[in-house]
Amino acid sequence: MLTVVLAPFVAAGAAPLLVRLLGHRASFVLALVPAASFLWLVARTDEATPGILESTPWVPGLDVALDFSLDGLSLIFSLLISGIGTLIVVYAGGYLKGHPMLGRFFLFLMMFMGAMQGVVLADNVVSLFVFWELTSLASYLLVGFESSKPAARRAALQALLITGTGGLALLAGLLMLANAGGSWRISDLTGAGSWIQDDPLYLPILILVVLGCFTKSAQWPFHSWLPGAMQAPTPVSAYLHSATMVKAGVYLLARLDPALGGSPEWLWILTGIGGLTMLMGVVFALLETDLKLVLAWTTVSALGTLVFLLGPTHEPGAKAAMAFLLVHALYKGALFMAAGNVDHEAGTRDLTKLGGLMRVMPVTFATAALACVSMAGLPLGLGWVAKELIGAAKIALEDEFGITVIAATLTNLMLFCVAAIVAIVPFTGKPTEPAEHAHEAPWSMLAGPVVLSSLGLVFGMAPNLVADSLIAAATTAVMGRKATLDIVLFKAVDWKFLLTLATFAAGAVLFAFWRRSAARWRAALNPTLDRGPDRGYDHAMAGLAALATWQTRIWQPGLLHRYMAASFAVVTLAVAASLARGDVRFNLSFDGGRLIEWAVFAVTAAAGLVAAFATTRLLAVTALGMLGLGVAMIFMLFGAPDLAITQFMVETLVVVILALVLIRLPGFRLSSRSDRPRWLYGSISVGTGAIVTLLLLGVLAEPFDPRLSEWFGATAVPDAFGHNIVNVILVDFRALDTLGEIIVVFAAALSALAAIGIGARARR
Template structure:
């Protein structure tokens, strides 16, 4: 399975070379990679239940393996990612034919494909999170592929910020979950529900994980990034909305359902958020005129439906969720590709400018019609089977609003299916249709195949049930359910309710055709205050807060910076000193005369430095403080440090003296301008805290293990008897090299600055005493 995950990344490395050599025909070669992975997933369907786990050591020191789990749920997602991915690669070759950055597009697309495979196959929590974040990064690059467009840059950043913030919540939640469950493997956590939900970490872990999943799968109120992602090219939209990123959150909810489900917070969070998202997406879809945005909002509604179905965590709901997941992937991928065909060939996606396309784009119309049958849930489409399972799941639940919410959303989605299948294609040929023609075969293969699959599975539902839906449901439920599907089960009140839903959807479609413009005008002021506007205001508020904080923390006054640093040091030191047991090692011998002499000299010099009114006196006194430190090193038998300190202090004093010559005056300020009691208090706090910290450290027994190890390893490991030198050049070689590099870079920068100043002065004309050129 590791090879399966890495294969798309390998293809992404080859993509630029293939595109440079073959042009858009490289898509035919690159499509073989996901096609081969699709064949592998088909060949391994027999192992979907009970599943197979493989692990490869990755970070053994931290016990983090690359572990992967192939069961019914991951098999279903793998088939969708690779199967639809094959069609999307072919589609992109035609849609972006001649594009200057086609190679770059395939690099990102295959990186995204590999990341999604890593998400759905990973069994280790850390591995899962790494791939999860890779999907956010690669989707950011895909959405912002047309970087010259401001709307593409904004949408990409919005998607990254929302899903990235959710990713941080998810990481924290997964860590808490692993700590509470006692394992970092998802397959182990699935068996730990009984004691996991008794842990005090369960509620915070669940809330954080839900935030991560809700942001990724565009649940209300985090849904605004998904319609904005329509700024991406259509191949990206088709892939994101059908089988990949937007369903990652739904996948993780289903994967963790055995461990997390069953509590009231799980049930009501998913029910309420799912229902609101489901209805919000359906309503907004009826208020758009851009065909891609109409489909994007139905994706929001479908994701809400999936979350809604996972809430009860019983067998009927899980089976319905898996069936709807499959049917949505098929019809949504097909419909986005047909929308891309229309945009590519007719030059617009505006529904108010499109009609009569069926005559000039008959195959695109056929694909849209087949996909819309499944979307609407009409008989002979797989959507009819999913609708039957969803109805059964809602009726099996004892919460009243679930049936009502699902019925209203289904009626509106039925109307949107009519919009997608009929509005652009039927009626009088519009001006845009006059110049349109059928798309090339690479852009037709995807929608026709996906639309036809929806019909085949709809007419042979047991085929999809046995091969895909039942194993996926078994992975969630922990046991293999019985799923017997019949296209028609007789006339009962559920069947009559379905017919009523169809009738309501048809009425909504007719009303949309007549009053759609009025609806949009009436709702515009309300929609302007929605989550998307809230995102803009939040971002603007964050920028304003950052500006205010920067001005507060970085006013350009050096003593404030120094003071803030010392305040933090004082608080940390004093807080640690008075926390718990604290013992001081007070000197008992009273110290030597020379030690007291050094202390008094250094202290007196420090006081003079603080009270000095001229720069020269301050520099001189500060130099004496440095010499006092040098003498301390000598008293305590550290001559190498003493020599280094002496050299540094000498250079500092000389350099500062030379600089002072060039300064306009030597006064440091009047007594009124100098720092007052606050600075004195801070100095006393830092000094007292540092002294207490040192006395506390000296009170603890000296641990000689590290010193003994360095002494023992100095000769055999570093070939040297000077332990300090061996530590610097061998055991800390990279650290020392870094320090030398920093010092050298600083020296070169200073030298370059002085050379520029010297050159400017040499080139300047001589000045007279009056400031005029001579």
């Protein structure tokens, strides 16, 4: 399994070189990688039902391993990723033939394939999340592949932000889930459902995990990124919608169903949001004129259907979900590639400009028609089997949940109408101008839709080929117990069969009304529907930009005195809070002091006041120099002559250098009082001084600990060969600190030199 996951990444690295050597024919070589994975997985079909576990050490120090698991659920997803991926790679070679960035495209596509294989095969929370985020990154690169187009850049950023934000929620949820379940292995967590649901953090875990899955699988209100992703080239759209990223959220919900499912919260959230999404998606599909967007909105509806079916956590729903997962992958991959053929050969995807393509593109028409048979759920297609299973799931849901599933029935009849639109409108009727110039696509672009649509027909007529090996095996993995699947293609005529026929008839009537009234429907509904989540995304981004501008103006105004004030205020408040919470004693003993000490204190305090109220830079610098000299006198009075001499030298040099620099700078006066609220800065200064004073009094109240000074005295000569202990501390024991101080002084000197240069150029 490690090879299945890593092989696409290796192929991604080799893709640019292969394209440089072979051109678009490199697609045939690259397609061998997913084809080999597909064959390996087919050979392991019988072993997947009990499950295969594989572990490779990754970060042993953190007990993180690349754990992989192959069971019925991961098998069906992995087969779709590798099987459809093989056809997509071949298709992309023909579709993007001659594209200057073909090598880069294959690099992104193969990386995307490997990331999805990692998601569905991972059995470790950490590795699952890593691959999960890789899918977001790869999809961002693929959606924004045509980076010269503003719409593509917007769509790529939108997809990244929505799915990335959901990924952060998922990370928190997975970490809490692992903590509640007591294991990092997903296979262990799925067996600990009772413990997890009894945990007091079950609801936060559920909400966070569901948020991550809903953003990835485009559930309302996070669905807007998926139609926008149609800015990507058609091979990406076909792969994205049929087998990869959009179904990652559905996969994780199905995988975690034994751990999180079965609760009322799980039922209400998945059934409610899933039902709303499946109904909303198909309504939007009826209002679109772009063929790819029509298919994209039906994918939103299909994803809602899958989530809706997983909500009840019962066997009929799981069977229907797994069957519909397979059906949707086959017909949606075929339809997107057929739509790409139409766009590639006719030059447009606009349904209002297409017609009569059946004569010039017969194979594309046949594949689209066969795929739409499954999409509509007509007999002989695999969609008919899935429809029967979904009907059984709806009945079970209604009995258990106590409500009628009207949304699902409405979705079925509208989906029938959409299937008729896709199969009939572009290909029948009077040939339009695009049809006069169109011709059939090359075989590399026909192989994919022909294979996928044919498989839908073959599996529809012989469903036992996939019933036990794929659908029942996946259901077993979801439910955590053995599931069987008995499929009867044509049952007795009963009310359920008659309801199905009525749905078909209602869909046909709706299609007839659509052909006559679609333009009026769009004109009436689009102004309202345009105010949906996609517009909300634009408002959210505009609000985020405004917030960033506001907070940047507040916190990063480019004024040094504001930065210093904020830094001192934060430190002062933090230390004051620590002192208030701690048990601190203060040494308040006072012996009256000597006259010279009072004199030095008065001079130092006066210098500080002058510096605080100075209105010119030169006066402020002079006052600060006097303040420093006062500190040096304090060092002298209390027995530290070496520090005093150093302080004298530093203050003298600083005052002289700053005075020379300030004379050369424009604007000799300090900034206005409105820019410097003296009362605020004065309060911060007094608070900082008070806190430092309290800290010193608290330190003096504690018994003196001479261990450090004794250690310096004992080691200065034998270790550092110096008799001046202060110098030894600075040069040897605190060498890096001293080096840092030198670097700071040097940087300040460079800044001063630059400022002088700017002033000189301004005067010239």
